Amino acid sequence: MSGSLLPRARLLGGAEIAAILVFAACFAVPMMTKSVLVFSVLNQALVGVVAAQSVWIMLRMNLMSFASPAFMAIGGYTVAIAGQYEITNVFLLTAAAFILPALVAIPLGALVLRLRGTYFVLVTFVLSQIMQLLLFETPGLTGGSNGISGIPPVNVLGTDMATNRQVVLFACGIALLATVITACLTRYFKQHFAAIEENEILAESLGLVVWRYKALGFVVAAGIAGLAGFSLVTMLLTAHPSSFDSGTAVDFIAYTIIGGRASILGPVVGTALMVYATNLFGTHGQYAQGLYGVLILVVVLALRGGIVGTVETLVRKLRGAS
């Protein structure tokens, strides 16, 4: 009796369409420039935005997850191990990178979704620590502290994605796919997620089968994170435990919070700006963390809607005034 109580929203809203158009437009960038720097920054942003969307899905239900690096690792290592068996077909790999983390998320979700609020945060943090230790302790499968290098390029319809430009195009494709999945999920279940975000106990007492939507969100978020891992491994040509360090979860959370958690444009705008800003620091990239810190403080204390939310409010005010 769950779904029938709540009206279903239109499949895609303005923000969702805008986000999809942004990534469709990204395909044009590698055609217009040969700059290695542009390729590098764009590629980092395209990986980051997928991971940030995984965080954002859970935030729709007021759950902050630090587990994204763990699921990214599953997706990334799946592709790396498949590469050792010379499996490079993009459709096969994309399906595997999405489905395997999602499958792992089913039993894990049954465990961790019993917990709410801060307890959930702590447990997802523990999960990403466990994954990090597992990567080091299973050298037979994952190469241990050496990781897996020499991953063959992904093959798209007979073409190997070997050059910088092709890798960026591939990352565009993954980001677009992830955005479409995220947009459809969060739009279709908008009311359900919002009810859980607002007041879970009330939602449950009104007949919403809360665990079903939380589990669905968790599983899809894991699959999206797996896609981010696929994209990351393809960019780096190697799968290494340090790429999936639990500290990177902080970056993805920062992207989402700074961009704004109310709309899907939040993680998109947040990631784009933060990755760009990080590159402005040049060789002093570690200082970007300080910038994230300051911006998080500002957003939480003063601009609760993040960048996107603040811009929306400003636009509304300007419209009201005119």
Add this chain to the structure above:
Amino acid sequence: MEQFLQAGIIGISLGAQYALLALGFTLIFGILGVVNFSHGGFYMLGGYVAYACVDRLGVPYPVAVLAAVGTTAALGWVFELLLIERLVDDHLATLMLTLGLYLVMSTAMLEVFGPLAMDFRFPITGALRFGPVYAPLENLVVLGICLTAIMGLWLVLFRTDIGRALRALADDRAVAMAQGLRPKLLFPAAFALATGLAGLTGALVTPILSLSPGVADPVLATSFLTVILGGLGSLGGAALAAFIVGIVEAYSSVYFGGSIGALILFVLVLLLLVFRPTGLLGREVRGA
């Protein structure tokens, strides 16, 4: 047998350090309902303040430790009063605030002291010998100070009016406030007490282990692990869990090597959450 006893001494000494960290962490959660992501940062800050006092100002080490406690407690007080206080009822918002503070703190330390490990040594060296077993003197001194601090904390919380007030706020904030307790004074005090403990641990332990901007992350992870094991908000649970974690870590590093011990502990914690989400000694869980 010697190896067994030696590992036991290391384990208990680790346990005492973890207990100081976990008690601070669980104190903040129990009283304010805030998960303090900057706890590892305050540990690191304590280490750097002590180092700067000894190395740059030439102050004797014990004074440097006191300076570290004072600085971290003062910063904790100010941070709570100015920032946390505004959003103290919003779990996720306060969590983000402490995360933001941690990122700023670690970047500041990186800027001031650089990314490399500092040459910071404990002033007492040597070892005591009990028959065939050697106990490093520095570990024994740290163990002594940690146990004293734990005793002191216990006295403050259970034998003074401030302690009773803090525990009352942890038990039921609404009722405690109705009785006239003032969170505006007590919350910053609790936060300062906890960050001071983290600073004390940092000042004591970083000269033995190492001091670099990277030390905060493992400390935060261990604090999480310990307080989940003990039950969030439970003081006795945190102390008990800290010694379990310390002893398991010491024995597994001697007998298994690598990170197997940590892996076992993390999986243990995950399973514990399934069967007993409140931890070993926790009661009701706030918001879980």
